[in-house]
Amino acid sequence: MIHYTETYFALKSLLKAGNQVQHIPGSDACFQSFEFTSDTPGNVFPATRTELKGLSNINSDDSLIAENVRFTYPVIIPASGKGNRAIILLHGLNERSWVKYYPWAERLARELRRPVILFPISFHMNRSPAEWSNPRLMSPLLPSTRLRNRQNRSSTFVNLALSLRLSQQPLRFFTSGRQSALDLEKLISSIQSGNHPLFAKGTGIDFFAYSIGAFLAQIMMLAYGETFLNDTRLMMFCGGAPFNRMNGVSKLIMDEEAFSRLRFFYLRQFEKELSKTDNPFSLFRESPATKAFNAMVDSRRLREWRNHRFEKMRKRISTIALKKDEVIPPSGISEIMNTENLRTMDFPFEYTHENPFPLIPASEKVDQCFEKVFAEAAAFLR
Secondary structure, eight states, X not given: OOOHHHHHHHHHHHHHHOOSEEEXXXXXXXXXXXXXXXXXXXXXXXXXXXXOTTOGGGSSOGGXXXXXTEEEEEEEEOTTOOOSEEEEEXXXXXXXXXXXXXXXXXXXXXXXXXXXEEOOOTTSGGGSOGGGGOHHHHGGGTTTTGGGSTTOTTOOTTXXXXXXXXXXXXXXXXXXXXXXXXXXXXXXXXXXTTOSTTOOTTOEEEEEEETXXXXXXXXXXXXXXXXXXXXXXXXXXXXXXXXXXXXXXXXXXXXXXXXXXXXXXXIIIHHHHHHOXXXXXXXXXXXXXXXXXXHHHOTTTTHHHHHHHHHHTGGGEEEXXXXXXSSSOHHHHHTTSOGGGEEEEOOSSOOOSSOSSOOOSSOHHHHHHHHHHHHHHHHHHO
């Protein structure tokens, strides 16, 4: 049996090759890339007066970032065929590469004999300029931007772009999420109607969602779980808490200043912004996805509506949390999700929310824990 660490390095090599179709060594699956065009370009936020040399697109109008509008997404396809269901895998916040997730998708595809679609959230993965993750370009900007605030102990070149963008305009968290939800609607519609080149009409959709991807999937289920997602199952991993129970401060996610700005805006200002008649974002407040987003921002908001809907779908939603997860702790998840479907695991090695399956010399334990998580996930999604 091929193990997690073997799969990781095999798929990492394939990803570098960049071909449209690749067979996966040691597996009967392959991956294929498909093109996508978003019908909702990122909302326009005026550029700030401070220009960053060679990186003005960080503070530019979001609609000018072409990578976010036209992009490709990979699909892991088992050799046995396409079946009548597909799984959409949603990733975490501030991620720029699919390498981490390829073994996850391959494991689900191989076990369930279903294609797994790795779909990028707006302004993430290959939907963002390559410069945003370039250490040669980003590192020199730290002293003149984030490190001027001595509280930013978590500022790194990795989280600099996201930290700057959210600090400048915290509404981006909502608008990029809204664009991602609309993109998912378009993708799912094309699959269910038979207009996707890989899937037959009537193909069902399930989610495997991690971290902030779980937050997005929960919003989709709250908004559409009784309409076009009425038979969808959602398996969450290291996710499921409302925003007010998350801690986004991390050298891999965002710095202290950005997260503080985000918390203040969404816990104290967001509802006021939506209620303004002269604010273009007030046009979104009546949509199901906006209501669902607001219910997921603070566990106290729309509590009865949210909890009632989750309770009706409790047999279709399951969660695996990690005991030592400091970004999305199990206690935050249990605040809004049915504990009957919440399993908390702990691993016998050092791990973090951002890196639950570290590549360490003694990889046998990591392989075993990876197998445990994904065997359980596959059993639920079966």
